Each structure stands twice: as C-alpha cells, then as structure tokens.
Amino acid sequence: MRRFAFALVLTPALAAAQATAPVPAAAKPAPYSLPWLLRPAAPATVVRIDQTMAFYEDPASGRSGSTYVTGLAATWRLSPRWVPVLRALWVTNDAAVGPSGSGFANPAVGVTYLHPLGKGWRWTAFGASTIPIGAGGGDTPDPGAAAAMAAGASARSAMDNTLFAVNYWGLVGGLGLARVTPAVTFQAEATVFQLTRVRGPETQDASRTNFTAGVHVGHFFSPKVSVGADLRVQRWLSDAAPVRANPSARSQVTFGIGPRFHFKVGRNTLRPGLSYTRALDDPMAARGYDIVQVDLPIALQAAVG
Numbered sequence: 001m002r003r004f005a006f007a008l009v010l011t012p013a014l015a016a017a018q019a020t021a022p023v024p025a026a027a028k029p030a031p032y033s034l035p036w037l038l039r040p041a042a043p044a045t046v047v048r049i050d051q052t053m054a055f056y057e058d059p060a061s062g063r064s065g066s067t068y069v070t071g072l073a074a075t076w077r078l079s080p081r082w083v084p085v086l087r088a089l090w091v092t093n094d095a096a097v098g099p100s101g102s103g104f105a106n107p108a109v110g111v112t113y114l115h116p117l118g119k120g121w122r123w124t125a126f127g128a129s130t131i132p133i134g135a136g137g138g139d140t141p142d143p144g145a146a147a148a149m150a151a152g153a154s155a156r157s158a159m160d161n162t163l164f165a166v167n168y169w170g171l172v173g174g175l176g177l178a179r180v181t182p183a184v185t186f187q188a189e190a191t192v193f194q195l196t197r198v199r200g201p202e203t204q205d206a207s208r209t210n211f212t213a214g215v216h217v218g219h220f221f222s223p224k225v226s227v228g229a230d231l232r233v234q235r236w237l238s239d240a241a242p243v244r245a246n247p248s249a250r251s252q253v254t255f256g257i258g259p260r261f262h263f264k265v266g267r268n269t270l271r272p273g274l275s276y277t278r279a280l281d282d283p284m285a286a287r288g289y290d291i292v293q294v295d296l297p298i299a300l301q302a303a304v305g
Contacts, residue, residue, distance in 0.1 A: 033218020065096030101144020103135020134166030167200030
C-alpha cells in the first residue's frame with residue numbers, strides 16, 4: 001500500500017519535470033559550398049544571378065575580344081528530395097574578329113532529385129530539356145547573335161553548350177555524388193547532353209552528343225567565409241561540326257577557384273562569390289582566356305541544407 005501511495009505522489013511530479021525539461025536543439029546542418037559551374041546538390045529555394053566576363057585574344061590577328069554572359073537560375077524546394085530548376089542566359093559579345101552581337105540563349109527547365117546516404121553523403125540525379133528559341137538560330141540567323149552564342153559557350157567553360165546550340169533541342173541527364181561536412185564539401189558529377197536539330201539549315205548536324213564532368217571542393221574557414229574550386233571537363237562524344245572544324249575542340253578542361261561569403265538578410269541567406277577561371281588546354285588556352293565570374297545566390301527563407 002505504501003508503494004502504491006508513493007507512486008501516486010511521484011508520477012505527477014515526474015510528468016511535470018518531463019514537461020518542463022528543455023528539448024534538445026536539432027543539430028544544425030553542415031554548411032554547403034556552392035560550386036561555380038556544377039549543379040547545386042542541396043535542396044533549396046534559390047534565386048541566383050551571376051555575371052561571367054571572359055577576355056580572350058584572336059591568335060591570328062592578336063586582337064582582343066570580350067564576352068559577357070548574364071545568368072538567371074531559379075530553384076524551388078518542392079520537397080527535401082525534389083527541386084525544379086529554371087535557367088536563362090543573356091550574351092553580349094564584343095568580337096575580336098568578325099561581327100559582334102547579343103541575344104538570349106536557349107532557356108532550360110528541369111528537376112533535381114536528391115537522396116541522402118548518411119554521414120553527410122548524398123547522391124543526385126538531374127533531368128532537363130532546353131527550349132530551342134535562342135537568338136542566332138534559324139535558316140537566316142543574325143551573324144552577330146550567332147557569333148555571340150559561340151562565344152558564350154566558351155565563356156561558360158564549355159559546360160553549357162546545349163544552351164548555346166540554338167538550333168537544337170537538348171535533353172539532359174546527369175548523376176552526382178556529394179559529401180557535406182562542417183568544414184569541407186566534396187562533389188562530383190557527370191552529365192550527358194543529346195542534341196537534336198529542330199531548325200536551321202539541313203547542312204548542320206542532325207544530332208550531337210556532348211558530355212561534361214566535374215569535381216568541386218569547398219572549405220569553410222569560418223561560417224561566413226569559404227573558398228571553392230571546380231575542375232571541369234567537356235567532351236564531344238560524336239563527331240560534331242566543331243570537332244570536324246578543329247580536332248582540338250573534342251575536349252576542353254578548365255579550372256576555377258574563388259572565395260564565397262555567407263550571411264543572412266532577414267530570413268534569407270546571401271552567398272555572393274567571385275571566381276577566376278583558366279583553360280588548361282586548347283582550344284581555349286590557345287586564345288588566352290581569362291574568365292571572371294561574379295555570383296549572387298539568394299537562398300530564400302534560409303532553405304539550404
């Protein structure tokens with residue numbers, strides 16, 4: 001009887017203590033280092049504006065040229081695993097030789113799927129389609145706009161070729177693997193692009209197949225400062241017209257590196273960054289490309305994991 005009475009007294013006290021005990025705070029996710037030209041591997045709602053400035057020289061004439069690519073990308077965190085993507089690019093080209101011009105590249109719509117593996121590892125899958133409405137296409141293209149699209153591809157380190165192939169409808173499929181820890185982000189990806197001509201002269205290739213791959217490593221020196229580096233390769237898997245015109249255009253390797261800063265404005269997170277890219281082989285190395293990218297991703301409601 002005494003034990004029963006003791007339990008009646010003690011049980012409400014224990015329940016009250018448990019009700020008032022502080023709930024342990026959820027572990028803060030490790031910060032993610034955003035690549036410069038590879039696909040993001042984090043489920044986030046982001047508006048990203050970047051400006052790529054490429055400076056080069058025509059080997060034959062020695063004259064200098066410049067290309068400016070303004071990019072807008074938007075992602076929506078539909079769920080922790082599904083992230084729709086929209087991309088659009090505007091190119092302005094001051095040619096070293098030939099006509100100068102500007103115009104929109106092909107926009108692209110797609111979706112990223114993310115699957116956590118534990119211990120900071122995650123794999124990703126990506127699928128997208130371009131919309132072949134870019135400037136400089138068709139049977140009678142504007143010469144300046146057409147030249148701008150070709151220059152824009154090089155300015156973006158040949159990683160966005162399908163967006164600048166304005167006469168082609170592009171289907172894109174890729175896989176990625178990333179590990180995110182409190183200090184370091186490691187990420188690798190590979191992507192295949194299948195292009196089918198839907199407008200323009202029949203003398204152009206009926207189809208083309210392109211491949212890109214890359215590795216990103218980012219290190220956080222503090223919660224507000226990180227440095228990230230991309231090593232990227234592009235390779236034509238088919239004997240496309242650029243390869244037939246110049247065999248060294250079969251593949252292109254580039255390396256980019258720079259700092260990024262991380263801070264909050266209200267509920268949102270800004271991650272401005274500045275990178276510098278050099279080509280490690282021809283054809284871009286032969287033209288002495290110097291590429292600077294100013295990047296401003298805005299993660300809405302701090303939705304970065």
